[in-house]
Amino acid sequence: MSAGHHHHHGHFTHSHHDRQGPHGHMPANFSRAFALGISLNVIYIIVEVIFGLMAGSMALLADAGHNLSDVLGLAVAWAGAELTKRPPNKRFTYGFGGSSILAALLNGLFLLVACGAIAWEAIERFSAPSPIASTTVIIVASVGVLINFVTAMLFASGQKDDINIRGAFLHMMADAGVSAGVVIGGVAIYFSGLNWIDPLISLLIVALIFWSTWGLLSEAVRMSLAGVPRDIDVEDVMAFLESLPGVETVHDLHIWPMSTSETAMTAHLVLPGGHPGRGFLADVQQQLRKRFSIHHITIQIELEDEEADMCRTDCSGEKLR
DSSP states (O other): OOTTOOEEEEEOOOOTGGGOSTTSSOOTHHHHHHHHHHHHHHHHHHHHHHHHHHHTOHHHHHHHHHHHHHHHHHHHHHHHHHHTTSOOOSSOTTOSTHHHHHHHHHHHHHHHHHHHHHHHHHHHHHHSOOOOOHHHHHHHHHHHHHHHHHHHHHTGGGTTTOHHHHHHHHHHHHHHHHHHHHHHHHHHHHHHOOTTHHHHHHHHHHHHHHHHHHHHHHHHHHHHTTOOOTTOOHHHHHHHHHTSTTOOEEEEEEEEESSSSOEEEEEEEEOTTOOOOTTHHHHHHHHHHHHHOOOEEEEEEESSOHHHHHHTBOTTSOBOO
């Protein structure tokens, strides 16, 4: 470190227990929610496939395929959430929080694959619509509305703070809506006798799945690329840091997700008057946590703006002309 450049690092680390809050790792009760949700849906899938084949309903079979993708998605989300509880080690110094981002990304991909498969089969059914046992369809799909809604409610309390939990919640709510659509289709076939309504309902199901998945998938991609979480405005964070007493400029501000529920930040603060005192960094940490839900913070304090010097120096350390 050269004489003219003094650095101070305020690197706030947190214990595993500290992260078990509303913006931390998944609380233990969601493990039971995942287990119950998966169990209910596996049983229902088996029932749907059996009666879908018996009734000759593509809509029921399509809904079963969608439910299967959601069970896989729930399992991946559960695995990702459980991995975030593992402590950091020498190779994964941030821990395994990123696995929940990967789980959300895989969830979105599962649903897109399901969309393609359901759409393909539905289009083929349009050319040769088969007779539908509409009463069976109505009864089975009505049970699906209830099961999917109950499962969605298991994740309702955590879906605002965690994209992984929100993925599970959205999938189950979409399933409830899809099953309701199948019920409506069954009623329409019962009164009209028009069997092509069944594959039409399947295509509407695909549109609904795609619409509900796109936002989740785009956010998961952004998080996997270390993009700033959507509920944090970088300009607001920058303005807050620049407003701190003694701060002349702020540079090298980086904000990224460590998991689907934890955010990290690094920044260089230029304070020409010197370090403002012992309580400064602790107060900044508290304010960042309160205002922006940023918990893992590294701050470097500089007595003069080194960014300008760096801009005049190339990677080899020689002055640029």
